[in-house]
Amino acid sequence: MTAKNPRISNSRALTIVIKLGTSSICEEETHLPLLSNLSLLIETIVKLRKLGHRVVLVTSGAIGVGLRRLNMEKKPKKLSAIQAVAAVGQGRLMRMYDDLFSQLNQPIAQILLTRNDIADRTQYRNAVNTFSELLAIGVVPIVNENDTISVSEIRFGDNDTLSAIAAKMVNADYLFLMTDVDCLYTDNPRLNPDARPVEIVEDVGALREQVKITSPGSALGTGGMITKLTAADLATAAGVTTIICRGSTPQNILTIISHLSINPTITTSDDSSIPLHTRFLAKKNPLTDRKWWILHGLHTAGTLVIDEGAYKALTRPGQSSSLFAAGIVRVEGNFIADQAVKVVVDLKKRNLDSNNDGASGNDDLCAEVKEIGKGLVNYSSVEITRIKGHQSSEIAELLGYADSECVIHRDNFSIFVT
Template sequence: MGIVVIKLGSSIVCDDAGHPRREVLEQVCDDAAALHAGGRDVVIVTSGAIARGMGVMGLGMRPRAVDELQAASAVGQGQLYRVYDELLTERRVATAQVLLTFFDISARTHYLNARQTLQKLLDWRVVPVINENDTTTTDEISFGDNDFLAAQVSILLGAEQLVLLTSTDGLYTADPRLDPSAEIVPLVEDFDALAELDIRQTTTTLGSGGMRSKVVAAEMATASGIPAVVANGKTAGIVAAAVAGEPVGTRFPARDAGYSSFKLWLKYAKQARGRLAVDAGAARALREGGTSLLPVGITEVGGGFDAGDAVEVVHDGAVVGKGITNYSAAELRRVQGMKSAEARAILPRASDEAIHRDYFVLA
């Protein structure tokens, strides 16, 4: 039996006043407990701490200032987890609260440590209830209503299925609130084709996500071989139906993108700290030849970064890919456009490659 990751958005965790939707949470916990009893491991990724804090404090609109978001999360996080713990304990399932930040996912050593901790909890047959640690994050609320976080948790654990629960029945051809002719999209196999659809990053007064962030999360998960479903979390039995393969919501089948777990982490989780513009020859070699990037192919260095940071590689304004650089920004500015021998003369200990092919992934 595999691992099922269930992600709940703010709009289904809390109502417009910031109070927990207990009936919805009971339904989801019913499904989670049944999957758990059937031998599967279950991980819950939840939003709603800020929304719950807003409800407690009587705030009408989601704050914009970081300190207010953090304070609202501090008020709401414990109360939100308590609801999950009570509901799952009633169903004879042990739980653990896990708070993660963007740094925990983007820093490789922290990423591996998070995986080890979560795996040990699953070995103990404990259901982790995961949320972003909004109280200490310094990057705004950076996981897009935790859709990105849910996808990353699925990838790092090698999940069997990702179920993204929202307040609509799935992905529509347009926003059904604005276009009465909008139709649900039952299956997505070609993400490029979605460019023709009107997928907005609309949010509620309580949330920070939207359908676009869910599509990106599904793209991330499926690229690592994990099927995803976007479905209406207010529908009873929806998680069980999604895991059973029933035609609910919008399904995103697993794909074989050919990426290792390291390159998936690099592509989706490692934040770029700068940008390297390259000439046409270097761009072609990276795209078609799978080669390393040498200083001679670099035409411009943007940003301030250190060796070991991730940088975007671009040509004519289009992103070619992302890689981990062997040079700092200052060093690359000194050797850009130079052949390897010339670069070594200026920086004797420098690597021949600005970015080695093993540490580069195409966009």
């Protein structure tokens, strides 16, 4: 019997989310399942479980498996046809997972989600409790977007985003995004020999300016490196360390966790025995569960544009503030009370290229719209349009009633983590 690695067995129990894309599940042309990849992944998950870790698997592949079952060469364009293919594939995908996991006596559970399932706070908490109970009894939850009923308004957009949301729901320590490359590079290494691997990332926003990714897959030949950066941004804001690594070698997860349990900042340049990967460090002050749910779990129904005075009040360090009608300059979209809206500020910047001497007004100023957060409104778009720019004491006179003195209460307002 092979001895356990003491560096792993002596580490604390972790909660780990692993996201596997379609390219790691199905062959692109024939849609045949990549059983070698899947077997290695399942062996890795079972080993993680035996070491005491809790594991959630977020999987794509329902449409790919469905295409194979229906002998279809290409994914149809009609939405209802795509959903029908997903309905055929989802059951077969889970059967494949169940057959493979059963060989190692590991029970699994299926969880299908859409944004509607987490938009309601009660449903969100119920989903969190289900995850918690499954993990507590030693089950591996297998999560996928419910493609059978999803439409554009309620889709997560991709399973990278779904995996970040799932990671927050289970309070994960690590999110592994498995792809067809070892890590993120500064440019396409297949075309640019000077491209360098990016090993540790502290600020995803700053990274976007340093690496050359102009469209999905343009830098690395993958179908979604941009979406992986978005997922990393969401997950790290929730306090989850996020790792991009190669999907065909899932056993590397064990080695990476083994080393990180000793030194969280170690890289391959420090120790060549560590598999190459990109690690996005978790934020030191992550958002609370409710604030993160508002920011990333809810559909955005509209936009409120605020002035610079309100912006300074809302973003003052060490203090939280409500948004009042007086600071709102414009309302965009149609929404009702208790829906989530985006809050942006219209900053005026001096146009350095302008030759205007200022005598004719603000022609030498240019606007810069900056998104600062998201919140649940106490009034509808129609009501806010009537009270914007006015003091709270005037709301009752303008509307005939005053349900709240503020438009968004500070407890229901979430500022982006910076």
